[in-house]
Amino acid sequence: MNRFVLADCTSVDAALSQLHDGAVVxxxxxxLLDRMKDGIEEPPKLVNIRNIAELRGIHETDxxxxxxPLATLAEISEHPAIRSQYQxxxxxxxHAATPHIRNMATVGGNLLQRIxxxxxxxxxxxxxxxxxxxxxxxxxxxxxxxxxxxxxxPAVAPSSAAVALLGLNSSVELTSAKRGKRTVGIRELYxxxxxxxxxxxxxxxxxxxxxxxxxxxxxxTRSAYQKYGExxxxxxxxxxxxxxxxxxxxxxxxxxxxxxAASPVxxxxxxxxxxxxxxxxxxxxxxxxxxxxxxxxxxxxxxxxKVDLFPVAVYRTILxxxxxxxxxxxxxx
Amino acid sequence: xxxxxxxxxxxxxxxxxxxxxADSARNGITRRGFLKGAGLTAAGTALLDGVHxxxxxxxxxxxxxxxxxxxxxxxxxxxNGAEHVVQIEPRTTLAEALRIHLGMTGTKIICDRGVxxxxxxxxxxxxxxxxxxxxxxxxxxxxxxxxxxxxxGELHPLQxxxxxxxxxQCGFCTPGMVMSCAALLERNASPSEQDVRxxxxxxxxxxxTYPKVFAATLxxxxxxxxx
Ligand SMILES: Cc1cc2nc3c(=O)[nH]c(=O)nc-3n(C[C@H](O)[C@H](O)[C@H](O)COP(=O)(O)OP(=O)(O)OC[C@H]3O[C@@H](n4cnc5c(N)ncnc54)[C@H](O)[C@@H]3O)c2cc1C
Ligand code: SF4
Ligand code: FES
Ligand code: FES
Numbered sequence: 001m002n003r004f005v006l007a008d009c010t011s012v013d014a015a016l017s018q019l020h021d022g023a024v025v026x027x028x029x030x031x032l033l034d035r036m037k038d039g040i041e042e043p044p045k046l047v048n049i050r051n052i053a054e055l056r057g058i059h060e061t062d063x064x065x066x067x068x069p070l071a072t073l074a075e076i077s078e079h080p081a082i083r084s085q086y087q088x089x090x091x092x093x094x095h096a097a098t099p100h101i102r103n104m105a106t107v108g109g110n111l112l113q114r115i116x117x118x119x120x121x122x123x124x125x126x127x128x129x130x131x132x133x134x135x136x137x138x139x140x141x142x143x144x145x146x147x148x149x150x151x152x153x154p155a156v157a158p159s160s161a162a163v164a165l166l167g168l169n170s171s172v173e174l175t176s177a178k179r180g181k182r183t184v185g186i187r188e189l190y191x192x193x194x195x196x197x198x199x200x201x202x203x204x205x206x207x208x209x210x211x212x213x214x215x216x217x218x219x220x221t222r223s224a225y226q227k228y229g230e231x232x233x234x235x236x237x238x239x240x241x242x243x244x245x246x247x248x249x250x251x252x253x254x255x256x257x258x259x260x261a262a263s264p265v266x267x268x269x270x271x272x273x274x275x276x277x278x279x280x281x282x283x284x285x286x287x288x289x290x291x292x293x294x295x296x297x298x299x300x301x302x303x304x305x306k307v308d309l310f311p312v313a314v315y316r317t318i319l320x321x322x323x324x325x326x327x328x329x330x331x332x333x
Numbered sequence: 334x335x336x337x338x339x340x341x342x343x344x345x346x347x348x349x350x351x352x353x354x355a356d357s358a359r360n361g362i363t364r365r366g367f368l369k370g371a372g373l374t375a376a377g378t379a380l381l382d383g384v385h386x387x388x389x390x391x392x393x394x395x396x397x398x399x400x401x402x403x404x405x406x407x408x409x410x411x412x413n414g415a416e417h418v419v420q421i422e423p424r425t426t427l428a429e430a431l432r433i434h435l436g437m438t439g440t441k442i443i444c445d446r447g448v449x450x451x452x453x454x455x456x457x458x459x460x461x462x463x464x465x466x467x468x469x470x471x472x473x474x475x476x477x478x479x480x481x482x483x484x485x486g487e488l489h490p491l492q493x494x495x496x497x498x499x500x501x502q503c504g505f506c507t508p509g510m511v512m513s514c515a516a517l518l519e520r521n522a523s524p525s526e527q528d529v530r531x532x533x534x535x536x537x538x539x540x541x542t543y544p545k546v547f548a549a550t551l552x553x554x555x556x557x558x559x560x
Binding site for chain 2: 001007030034046100234
């Protein structure tokens with residue numbers, strides 16, 4: 001890890017005043033220090049936001065939740081109101097990474113963590129996402145890569161929290177000293193690699209993510225998230241699904257189905273959602289939605305198994321959300 | 334560790350079993366003691382007491398910014414109930430500060446990436462991975478390491494249970510296992526086996542000691558297995 005100046009800040013204004021000349025934000029540091037230890041980034045200055053009290057906390061408002069970006073994954077997963085009304089979010093934050101990482105990792109950092117493609121994470125490979133013009137994954141080891149929507153880079157979206165927050169139609173507040181505040185939806189937060197391979201998110205170098213706003217689900221909404229991995233703990237998802245069902249008795253008025261590890265940017269599956277809208281939730285409709293979720297998938301040389309795994313993840317998570325099935329013992333976390 | 338480069342634990346440090354044999358073989362200067370002494374001299378921790386160290390009181394001056402580094406700066410840490418001032422660069426992790434600067438080598442660095450929890454310590458009783466925590470981020474918190482969970486010359490009941498249940502093989506993951514399970518017992522005096530499994534779900538043991546770790550922890554809790 002390179003040497004750096006650490007600017008320890010205790011207010012948002014102080015942190016914003018430090019964000020220039022290559023300085024980068026450090027929250028929990030789990031992802032940033034990992035990139036620095038692997039030698040793929042060498043920032044001259046880290047702006048430590050971890051001690052900014054105004055960026056902490058989970059607040060219930062008239063319209064839903066406002067979550068400070070420094071709320072940890074553990075705090076979110078254990079929050080009583082989130083556990084009862086926003087299960088998809090407590091599920092996602094409670095099953096990401098390991099218990100100790102969840103004590104350290106902030107939700108802001110989780111949303112903004114970089115891709116885990118092993119070529120990207122190695123200083124020995126200079127690929128598209130590092131400003132060069134080559135992807136090593138298409139002709140190389142791609143078993144954990146994308147099956148959909150990938151264009152020129154099939155590295156998958158890593159954030160579990162994003163899968164849940166997209167399902168809940170959330171947005172983030174971004175703040176800069178010069179331009180003030182703006183609000184961006186979760187999907188719009190992410191830049192697809194074909195639009196700009198080295199950008200990752202729309203956040204500018206002088207901006208801070210200062211809040212996450214989650215609208216309150218309509219009464220009768222049920223939701224869940226499940227993550228499937230190669231191991232029970234430790235690792236990012238190889239397939240994961242977020243399900244939000246607006247129910248009228250057992251009939252689903254509207255469904256939102258989100259997927260993380262299928263594509264470079266977290267996605268909603270319009271096909272899976274259409275398969276459930278207006279239908280009762282049954283084994284059959286849930287399976288049909290699962291199958292629909294991978295329509296148009298184009299697996300790479302080593303990841304065709306994901307085309308089978310995602311439908312299972314989606315179908316079982318629909319039944320979990322509907323209360324017709326327990327949490328899958330073979331799901332990770 | 335399918336997706337991540339795992340450092341070979343045997344390359345970073347000697348096997349604890351051969352280590353202790355080597356230690357007891359020489360009277361006076363032991364290999365570990367020698368290495369620890371060399372590290373401490375270089376760090377010169379004792380000399381720094383009394384200087385204006387970065388601490389929770391100095392953090393957040395009028396402008397709300399305190400700049401540290403890139404070179405070594407004095408930092409005040411509270412470890413196992415004692416206050417220490419260490420001279421460290423901001424990039425120093427808590428695991429490195431403990432092992433290299435304070436000579437507390439009970440905390441192990443294995444993957445150095447947050448993947449194995451071998452480096453588990455408590456920040457105010459909350460278990461975290463010290464390899465992914467900057468030492469300066471421990472300022473203002475009480476750090477507890479494996480050296481600090483028991484009284485002088487005693488074993489923590491959980492350490493005694495690990496011995497009774499033979500809950501270690503190579504021992505490399507053991508300090509982290511003990512810290513994870515002891516943190517669970519602090520939060521929940523009578524955990525179920527499921528709670529113990531959950532508490533160590535980030536602790537990687539290549540020797541497969543998990544069943545005995547569960548048994549030792551449940552033994553201390555006074556619960557029965559599969560409760
Ligand atoms: C073993 C392991 C397993 C994991 N498994 C999972 C998993 O299953 N699912 C999952 O989702 N994640 C997983 N993770 C990733 C982990 O959750 C993230 O690394 C963590 O959430 C990052 O949060 P942080 O606070 O440490 O972020 P940092 O490392 O501090 O920051 C991450 C990035 O976001 C930027 N940033 C952070 N906060 C702000 C802000 N408020 N404003 C502007 N920029 C900001 C930083 O500049 C940096 O680029 C895993 C990690 C490990 C080590
Ligand atoms: S998948 Fe993306 S990040 Fe990985 S090597 Fe290809 S371009 Fe780089
Ligand atoms: S050494 Fe493996 S998690 Fe810290
Ligand atoms: S790794 Fe050897 S005892 Fe756990």
